[in-house]
Amino acid sequence: QVQLVESGGGLVQAGGSLRLSCAASGRSFSRYTMGWFRQAPGKEREFVAYISWSGARTIYADSVKGRFTISRDIAKNTVYLQMNSLKPGDTADYYCAADSGGGSLFPSTYDYWGQGTQVTVSS
Numbered sequence: 001q002v003q004l005v006e007s008g009g010g011l012v013q014a015g016g017s018l019r020l021s022c023a024a025s026g027r028s029f030s031r032y033t034m035g036w037f038r039q040a041p042g043k044e045r046e047f048v049a050y051i052s053w054s055g056a057r058t059i060y061a062d063s064v065k066g067r068f069t070i071s072r073d074i075a076k077n078t079v080y081l082q083m084n085s086l087k088p089g090d091t092a093d094y095y096c097a098a099d100s101g102g103g104s105l106f107p108s109t110y111d112y113w114g115q116g117t118q119v120t121v122s123s
Contacts, residue, residue: 002026002098002112009094009117012086016121020081022096022114033103034072034079035110038092038119045095047105049081059103064090086121093118 008020022034035050049060049070058070069082079096094117097110104110 002029002032004096004098004112004114006094006096006114006117009119011120011122014087014121014123016086017082017084018086018119020083020094020096020117020119022079022081024077024079024098029077029098030074032098032100032111034070035097035099035103036070036079036081036094037097037107038090038094039116040092043092045107047107048094050099050103050105051079052103057103059105061105083119086119088121088123091119091121 003025005023012018031053033050033052036048037045038048039045047061051058051070051072055072067085072079096114098112099110
């Protein structure tokens, strides 16, 4: 069992930055691929990024590539999403998730989810 708690969301102007954190508790956190997803009002949940258990492999959605960076600190059981050059289109609830497999772009493959943190980007 893995529990995930996101934090760091808020209101920011376009062009600004935010860093989201996802604190994990439970067994074997270091063995999970960790992902970030987002869901805007009236839209489906979409993939943002994931990082392998070792941190050696990271994958990003095209819409955030070059602006967002995912990282993890095994010692702190925490995953981060650094978001730079934010746009109004990035406005959404952001969720972290844990995948006992190799990670994917599809929410259905993830085993555990956090409750989400809201990000609002004003123009």
